Amino acid sequence: MNHKPLNNRAWFFVLPVLAFVMFSSIIPAMTVVNYSVQDTMGANSFFWNGDQWFRDLLDPSTEIGARFNDALFRTLAFSLVALAIEVPLGIVIALNLPRKGKAVGVSLVLMALPMLIPWNVVGTIWQIFTRADIGLFGAALTGLGLHYNVTEDAVSAWVTIVVIDVWHWTPLVILLSYAGLRAIPDAFYQAARIDGASRWAIFLNIELPKLQKVLVIAVLLRFMQTFMIYTEPVVVTGGGPGSATTFLSIDLVKIALGQVDLGNAAAMSLVYYLITLTVCWVFYTIMTQIERRRDA
Amino acid sequence: MTFVLDKISLYVGEKALIREASLTLERGAMHVLLGPTLAGKSTLMRLMAGLDRPTAGRLLDNGADVTGVPVRRRSVAMVYQQFVNYPSLSVYENIASPLRVAGVARSEVESRVKDAARLMRLENLLDRLPAQLSGGQQQRTAIARALVKRAELVLLDEPLANLDYKLREELREELPRIFAKSHSILVYATTEPTEALLLGGSVVTLSEGRVTQVGPTALVYRRPDNIEAARVFSDPPLNELKIDKRGPLVTLENGRQLPAVGAVSRLSDGVYRLGFRADAVTIGEAQPASLSFPGQVAVTEIGGSESFIHVDVGLGVWVCLVSGVHEWLPGVNVEVTIDANRAFVFDAAGQLSAAPYIAKTA
């Protein structure tokens, strides 16, 4: 129904937002684009470099290219692992949350708590938590005889970052799934009971199809966030040991601020941004195509 | 005061939702939009209100062109099928809301709200919330809110469709009386011919986005201009029979030949479609001056005071009306008789060729 009569006054409502977006996003972004084609260390010294940075970046044989490649794969791997754990776990927990009565409010609040903590505080909490001497987590694991050392052992560092992310963000998947489940009318469950369906059959045939739209959103959000992860690894592992947990964002900051190699960093951030955008777009298109084919 | 639709059309892509609708709506009169679901009644009402912009055509309010004027600047009230009330406001506040928005003085707000509440029998419920009311009471609140606005154009989109059957009957009786006192242009959309007849006024029959006939309700009922209007204005559905008239004989689709009697005998030769309502068909012995057909009972539907017997006559399933409560069991062989003097005759293009004598209405 898009035949609404034209009401031009509505544009005025959009102007403040437009201005804000201009200042906070578009103008800085233009700066980055500018930097990415120059060789610069800021402070007004600019040397035109054309697309040299981009070519270096995308060529794994160069030093910067290899570094970029490694960081990219590391980040992708992290996203996939995190998603593979968080989405099923979130759905399972959502299925088991109470749907009626006072317990609903209490359990939802408890579930949401981890998301409410500021990200660097999360990092700090877990940094202490994982210490082998005074941290509960670290002490428990070493007590069990496992070799656990966040600062020395790459595997421990990875596992820790994944655990932190799962703890911190599974609640998002839980809450989205819970909302999706609540939207399913009772009659479907009643009909399924009458049809003699097992719990698994109910999940497969009623709950999962009806959760599909919600899951698209959940996966998209989680992917974007895990792909951009910065604070927690920086606080807990510092990107180490070595470069084991140096994800793209961390690497970027090291180059930009650490080495003040702004040109390279700018090019890298543009490529980073485009990759995120492309993956999200591809994913979203696939999911909506599946849905469209289903409706046909 | 008149409201005119001048060749209004609405196209969505290639699809025509409304095709060249031209209507003249009079003040203080009830206009019923009658048509099946998806015929375009709601779409037409939205165009009249200014909620949607027509692709072609003009809307004229007392001569002034209001096409494209958004609904905020028009004087329109609308009542929907789902009882739409503000859930957090009391009944009083709900009814008062349009007046508050218009900035009406407080004392006048109170008197107008009380008037509307009295008319809709809501005086004792003024401080309740919509959630505490029954469906009928919620809808009456919505109607009161539409009334109190004293809008020039009041649109009711199947307002009684979500109510219990008996409640629907009662409200249907009340509505003409209530609206007779207002001076607005009333447009009421419905799918039920009975409702249209009970509301009176004039009827606009709609089929697939096209206006098929406009006129006083009882007149359109008795004399549909074309087969589309006849189909829309029949409940149970119109029984149809295709005939080929040559001289004194009439040949049916299955080859059977019958003598041309009654109105049929006065037609010129050609192919026609007979349309006859359930009350023009009887079950019983054949009569000399009528067309009779053997058939088998498919099912009997029992309404409150009437029974409708669906009979399969080979050329289709016809519905016959018998008064009182009777049950004819499926499979029973019966003889179905059409009163040829009460059938409408439509030519090959669907236009009316002959109609039964119109009995005087009281």
Add this chain to the structure above:
Amino acid sequence: MTRITLDGVAHSYSGKAQTERDYALKPLHHVWEKGAAYALLGPSGCGKTTLLNIISGLVIPSEGRLLFDDVDVTRLPTEKRHIAQVFQFPVIYDTMTVAENLAFPLKNRRLPKPMIERRVAEIAEMLDLTADLNRRARGLTADAKQKISLGRGLVRANVAAILFDEPLTVIDPALKWKLRSKLKAVHRASDILMIYVTHDQTEALTFADKVVVMNEGKAVQIGTPADLFERPQHTFVGYFIGSPGMNLLPAKLSGARASVDGIEIQLAGAYPSPPKDARVQLGIRPDYAMLSAAPGIPVKVRRVTDLGRKRLAHVSLGAHHMVATIPNEMSNVGEEANVVFDPARTHVYVDDILAQGTPT
């Protein structure tokens, strides 16, 4: 299973019922016979859905027992009850085709594949769904989806009862009668007990052999459609059945004579004197009160409504409003007219209950 027995079944949503008003469903005794079609008819809130849910097991009654044959199933979970239910809006499994939907209950019970296929084909044939068997259930119209819901109930061989909860609510009005006919045809073809809840009298009277008219949690009358029309036992039944409903006029009664506002009305029988403070009403359906040129009861005509195939006159008999039918032959109706009541169909109600008269 040959019958379902309700033994004092009652339900109060607050648990313990203290007064009459706490009951959503008042204590009910009834036996439902196998193979019969019943309708529960009544306005919103009358308790019909509660009763249906008790039979299907979705609600456990706060009082009384529910027996399938002689087995107490009051607390037996739904899945063990051998019943099927069709809901107000179609419940289908989106991801499956029509055939898979119909096969679902049988697959869950692990029946052998050829048997499942045979049964699905049978039921699809009965419901005119054979052409759509391989289509995705999701893309079909509402009435096809409701047929699938019904089919899932029918496909199980050991289903003893099918319960319908206002199943035609979302169906296009033009298609309602088709689905109604189909439901009736299915009932005749199978021998299953069917219980149908609705607020629409046409649906109830068409579908059922026996109708249970309910109001405010109580079963007011149980009878065949003809019974309910000709001899309503309660004024509520008179009002609810019939379109429009029965006229109820306050009257004074003595023996075989009755009077409304001083005007005498003839009765077909002699009635015992009612108790002193009882409310006496005469009930006559508009169908049996005809306007006539012949002498009769004088009335003032207030309004005439034209229903196409019949015309109704809203008249005042003394100070009371009633509705009468205008015979087709009468072309002009003035402000004053005469109404003739059919004495055999003029009923007397004392305190809302039908009084028995001895024929004179």
